[in-house]
Structure formats: C-alpha cells, structure tokens
Amino acid sequence: MAPSTPTPTAKPIKILMLHGYTQSGPLFRSKTRALEKNLSKAFKQGIQLSYPTAPIRLFKSDIPNWDDPAGTASFESSNTGAAAEEEDSDSWGWWRRKGSSEPYTYEGIELGFQKVAQILREEGPFDGVIGFSQGGALAGMLASALEERRREAFEKAQSEGGMRFPESLEDDTGFVTDLVHPPLKFAVIYSGFGASTHALYKAFSEPQIRTPMLHFIGSVDTVVEEKRSLRLVDACVDGRKEGRLVYHPGGHFLPSSQRQSVAPLIGFIKKIMEGVPEKKEEESVEDMDVPF
Template sequence: MSKCRVLCLHGYRQDALKLRGRIAALRRTFKSSVEFVCLDAPFEVPYEPTTEEHANSGETGENVKQLKWCDFKRDEETGEFLLERVEESLEYIASFVKTEGPFDGIFGFSQGGSMASMIMQRQLSTVDSPFSFRFAIFVSAGAIGDPKYISDQKVDLPSLHIIGETDAVVGNDRSRKLMDIFVNPTLLMHPGGHYIPTNKEPKDAFRAFFKELRDAEVAE
C-alpha cells in the first residue's frame, strides 16, 4: 500500500520549515506510512518575535520568514475576524495541489486549520473543485467567523480535532464550533495550550485515526 500523503498548513507567523520541526516526532513515528508535506503560506508578515525566547534567540526578519494565509481585522461590533485575500490563498493552495498532488488529507494548525476547514467545505459544494481530500486533521484551529465565508455545508468525511484545554489563542468554543462542520468528528483534548502535542496520547490518537482510514480503504 502506498504512503498516505498529507498537505500541512502552518499557523500565523510561521512557515513550512517551522511546522516541519514541530511535527518532527510525528514524521518519525509514521515515516513508513505517512508523508507530511508542509507548504509555505503566500503572504509575508513584518517580522516580530512571537515570544521572549524568540526575542533573545538571534532570529531576525533577515533569517526567519513569518507568513500568513490571509489578512484579518476584528469587527468592532461583533468581535469576529473579517478576512481578506482568502481567494488568492485558495488559488495558491490549489495550484500547489495540482502540481505536487495528489494528497489524501489535509492538516492545519491554527490559521492553517481555519483555511483547511474552508477547503473541506468548498470541495463538496463547488463544481469542479481542485481539491479532493478524503480527511482532515485540525490542531488548535478555530471556526471561520467572517460572514462572507461561513457555510452551512456539512462535511461527511473523517476528521481529527486536537484541542488544548488552556489554549488562550484559539478558544475551545471556536475549536468546537469548527468540529460542528463535520458529521462525525473525532476529538482529542490535551491539557496544554496553543501548540502541536506529540507525546504518547496524541501519537496514539493519530495512529488510531490513520488505522481507521486504512481499514476503510481496504473495505472499499
């Protein structure tokens, strides 16, 4: 059986290289069965240290890329984030999928997860969609709040949702709202915050999820 290929979308102010590092333990664990392909977002963000550790690390805008999948601003009345340049980003991802695909699934962390959720809905509701993902994995990802991009489209495909109980960047309510897009989502809560956990319990969750996908493929 060929390797399962997963397109991976990083978070805000990250890039593909940083995401590869953060999922290194997962890549090692599943190296014989899963290929994780990380993609840089198309838009650059003016460099800022994201933590005190980064500020003291010697990182600069000259040697570190900070990228984003779209522009956003908070609506003062509703508190929701209004999005811009989304269509450009979707076209960019579609072009990558066309040249580097096919991909079996999509993985999204934080802002990358929000983009992935939009892709999963659109591939079912759009005629001749360039996307054909069979499953999705979301880590610390929240539902889209911009009315322009909210869809009632339910996705009847496997999804794994990993949520940090103390995530102060993407609240648990937004992550659970994203889960509601899917007909039968799988949830793993972990006691940490806004990061990709790679200890035993998350690895076991990934292992069980990929096994279910393989078993379903064999049954077909």
C-alpha cells in the same frame, strides 16, 4: 509453470501540512519531526508530508507583541520605525484577520487558496490534510470546499452576501468546470477554529462538513478560545462522534510525541485508510518514539 504475479506495493499516504500564522513550511516541518517519525513507524507503506509556505509575508505590525513576548506593551507604542516594516521576515500567513471582534473578515484569503491549489495541482492527489492554528482553520475550509456539491452551497450563499467559491480550486477544461482535486479522505485539526461568523464564509459550514475530521484542543490554550475551536467541531457532521475530539494537557502547540495524543491520530488515519477500528491502535503505540 507461470510466474506468480507480484503483489502491488501500497502507495504512501500523502498528507498536506498547513502551518500556523507567523510560521513557514520549513519551520512547521522542524516542529513536527517527531510526528513524522511516529507516522512513518505506524504506516509501513510510507508517509509523504508536504509543507507549503503561506503566500502572505507578515510584518511586525501584523504580529501582536512582536518585540514584547510578555505582552506588557503594544506594538504600536514601540519605536520600530517604518524601515523595520520593510525588513525581510520569515513569518507568513494564509490571510490577515480584519476586525476587533467577530464577525471578522479575512483579507487575502483568495491568495491562501491560490497557494494551496497550486500545491494540489503540482504534488497531489493527497489523502488528507493536517493543519495547525490558522492552518487548521484553512484545512477545515479546504476539506469543506472539495466536497461534492459544496459549490452549490456557495452559489446559494452568494445571494445572501456570501463569498464566491474559491476560483483557484476550479479546473475549467473548456467543457465542464471541475475541481483541481478530489474530496479529501480525512482532515486533522490542531488548535484550529471555525471560519468567521461573517456571512461571507457561511457556505464553508452550511451544510455541515462531511469529510471525516479529527480535532485536537489544548486544555490551556490561551491563543485560540475553546468556543472558536468547537465552532469547527460542530460544523462537522461527526464532530461530536466518540474519538473525534481530543483534549491534550497543553497550550497552543501541536503535540507530536506524547502517546496520548499520537495514538488517537494514528488510530483515526488507520480507520479511514485501512478500515482498522480506532480503539485497536492503543496496542501498537508501545514502540513509538516517545519521551517516556
């Protein structure tokens, strides 16, 4: 009797984790330990999360109210001196925002894409991306950029003042220019926001983003205005689809253990990766590691 063929082992779900402004990869991981534990419980094939650190080191002058958490004084009025600017910092950003109001420009955004492209090459392919705050905005841009025919949108927008398609995401083999990574299967955005309304970034949202995307917004978030987050929601084809926009009763943070926030995340990923209806996820959250 011929031996039975072993059942192939399902591959772990690989997710790229993009931290927020002033954070780092290790810090973001420490803040999402509970989320990682809940995802590992929900997906028996395993979860692999990658936490790169953004390439732009930030100084005190880049961070509002560095030495005044209450916001009662501006950084410029503090007596820190030039030497403090040169102190080692473990605060990082994917770009520096320039301008006092919309339309902003993003200084160094090409460096942010270079770092992400490096991780895609070395550790990919990834199934999806999760981003928080500035990392959430970048996650939306990345999902858009990796879609089929998105480069054509950039070429069209360039004639109207748009930026060039991120060169670091291109893979020139000598015969044809392809992308360094296939389109992502999903993206999850926490306290993120749509790209600036400046003409430079028009191609990230026109045409609308087709990659399935789940959005979380804090109902009392005072850092990212709701209208900026909703700009990314409305940049997606299915942004207003039932279950794709979740409000949590908190501020500017990633809710990693609250049942009402974890269940939609797991349901969304299961629907994309396994075809499981999102509404059924409510039945499987009882054994999650939640604080109540």
